[in-house]
Amino acid sequence: xxxxxxxxxxxxxxxxxxxxxxxAEYYDGKIRKFRDGDGxxxxxxxxxxxxxxxxxxxxxxxxxxxxxxxxxxxxxxNKPHDGVQYICQDMTELDLYxxxxxxxSTLDSVNHLSSAADIAKFFRAAALNLRRGGLLLFDFNTIxxxxxxxxxxxxxxxxxxxxxxxxxEFSPVDNGVDISLNIFAEAGDGLYERMEENFRExxxxxxxxxxxxxxxxxxxxEVREYLTDSEPGAQSDxxxxxxxxK
Numbered sequence: 001x002x003x004x005x006x007x008x009x010x011x012x013x014x015x016x017x018x019x020x021x022x023x024a025e026y027y028d029g030k031i032r033k034f035r036d037g038d039g040x041x042x043x044x045x046x047x048x049x050x051x052x053x054x055x056x057x058x059x060x061x062x063x064x065x066x067x068x069x070x071x072x073x074x075x076x077x078n079k080p081h082d083g084v085q086y087i088c089q090d091m092t093e094l095d096l097y098x099x100x101x102x103x104x105s106t107l108d109s110v111n112h113l114s115s116a117a118d119i120a121k122f123f124r125a126a127a128l129n130l131r132r133g134g135l136l137l138f139d140f141n142t143i144x145x146x147x148x149x150x151x152x153x154x155x156x157x158x159x160x161x162x163x164x165x166x167x168x169e170f171s172p173v174d175n176g177v178d179i180s181l182n183i184f185a186e187a188g189d190g191l192y193e194r195m196e197e198n199f200r201e202x203x204x205x206x207x208x209x210x211x212x213x214x215x216x217x218x219x220x221x222e223v224r225e226y227l228t229d230s231e232p233g234a235q236s237d238x239x240x241x242x243x244x245x246k
Contacts (some may be wrong), residue, residue, distance in 0.1 A: 008071035024178030046109030050076030057083035123216035
């Protein structure tokens with residue numbers, strides 16, 4: 001997630017409704033289900049402001065949080081982060097200190113990569129940094145979510161000291177969504193500063209994701225509707241992929 005300087009300043013305020021404890025427990029459950037042995041060296045690729053990273057450390061993992069945005073990383077490091085070591089690295093170019101037992105990538109991080117080629121590059125980097133038998137787990141927004149949920153919609157966040165207009169533009173050519181944020185943040189003396197942020201999310205059929213994983217040296221263990229154990233359906237808006245390095 002290179003850049004995201006403005007977004008980093010308000011990210012935590014705009015994501016107060018995210019059930020971080022539930023998500024951490026969900027990942028922990030999947031890891032316990034599939035890991036072989038008791039290795040607990042975990043890397044969080046694209047860790048953002050560290051909300052989930054810290055919770056995974058709280059569950060007993062030895063965690064490295066990797067993030068390419070220095071602004072996001074600064075927000076993470078300004079929070080209590082016992083048990084977490086943060087490094088400034090692009091998730092497509094991971095270079096960890098030794099082989100990890102588990103790599104996770106959460107909260108749309110894979111969708112924020114710029115192309116299918118970059119997603120494949122991340123999978124290959126994950127494989128290089130995992131021990132044999134290690135796990136890769138990540139969530140992934142579906143075409144249904146981009147086309148029907150995000151779509152061309154506008155979302156407004158009206159908080160005590162932040163006002164944000166979130167505008168989406170769906171592209172049927174590649175199922176991507178261009179996102180534009182207009183943010184008004186309190187600057188003191190009752191004045192607000194206007195800031196802008198623009199980024200893009202991409203997606204693809206789950207079969208293509210599985211193909212890229214297989215080509216990168218992974219065995220697909222499970223694909224489920226996010227935060228459930230349900231099989232993916234036509235209206236699933238986010239999926240959870242669990243894979244093992246061969």
